[in-house]
Amino acid sequence: MSYEPNVMRTALARLERRRESRERRRFQLERELYAREPRLRQLDAALRAAMADLARLATGGTPVRPDGPEIAAIRARSEALQTERAQLLADLGYGPGALDDTPACPRCRDTGWAQDGMCSCLKELCAQEQLRALTALLNLTDEQDFDRLRLDVYSDRPWQGEGRSPRENMRRIAAVCEGYARQFPDYQLQNLLFSGGTGLGKTFLSGCIAREVSRRGYSVVYDTAIHLFSAFETRRFTRDAGEERQARDDTRRYLACDLLILDDLGSELTSPLAQSSLYEVVNGRLQSGRHTIISTNLSLAQIAQRYTPQLFSRVGGMFRELTFYGDDLRLRDP
Secondary structure (H helix, E strand, O other): OOOOHHHHHHHHHHHHHHHHHHHHHHHHHHHHHHHHOHHHHHHHHHHHHHHHHHHHHHHOOOOOOOOOHHHHHHHHHHHHHHHHHHHHHHHOOOOOOOOOOOOOOOOOOOOOEEOOEEOHHHHHHHHHHHHHHHHHHHOOOOOOOHHHOOOOOOOOOOOOOOOOOHHHHHHHHHHHHHHHHHOOOOOOOOEEEEEEOOOOOHHHHHHHHHHHHHHOOOOEEEEEHHHHHHHHHHHHHOOOHHHHHHHHHHHHHHHHOOEEEEEEEOOOOOOHHHHHHHHHHHHHHHHOOOEEEEEEOOOHHHHHHHOOHHHHHHHHHHOEEEEEOOOOHHHOOO
16 A cells, blocks of 8 residues: 555654644643652652663673562562552542553554554554545545435436436446445456546546545545646656656656546647556556556547557456446536
8 A cells, every 4th residue: 555655744744743742741741740749750760760770680791580589679669669659640530551651552652653564543644634635636525425426417318329328327337436436446347447528427436436445545546647647757857856756756656556546538638758658557557456547538449549559458458438428417507
């Protein structure tokens, strides 16, 4: 799972702010309780001294048995101090661990990383930040949810050249998209091609999928074809170090995210670089087993005419086409 660098940085910063906030609260409580009960400060100092004595014995030149009398004496002293400390805290209305530096996440101790990789606490923050970024890009609202999809805005009359009405067609498309999102990444289809005119719901369903997959903890990148090609162009031709670094981050995220939603394919100017960039992304993601959704106003036949045979073979052979048709919903009377 690979989140965008900006998402990761923001999530790590939030994790750090949480840790600092807990530490400030603990320090403030410590000062308050020390003032109310000075003996508590003395006990904490004595406990630290006992731990230091234990460390010196463990690292000293003379071997010491773990069950030897020296260590037993230090442990007995420490237990007596802890018992008195717990009683003082109880008298003040607090539990025995009230002043302990206890991490919110015991698995990673608030670092965000456990032995087996990214911790669930950091994944949750990344998912939140990713959804926030997707909300801005897709203009997501609470309405963009599978449960709120309105099929009644699509005509239930036969559509010329098609075997189903726009409403029935959209019902079948929505069922595929919902299964894809809610079973990601184990749905039977790995890659989708949304084709059809404007105002038919392609962006709406892209938003529904992005929201659901992101909620489930997977990395999602949504971008337009124009922006994607611009990043590859900048990576190749810029002489500015900062621009090149940003472009490399952008191109890397297209290749590494769990789900890439590439919108508005066909709106870009066709060039050899655009062709090769698109092939690099599509073929690279197919080879690595990552999932991709492409949204376009072009049909498969038009894609075959516009792009290279190598690219068309990948899209035509490895993507399931979902064709949107009907009246442009944006032109409907309010």
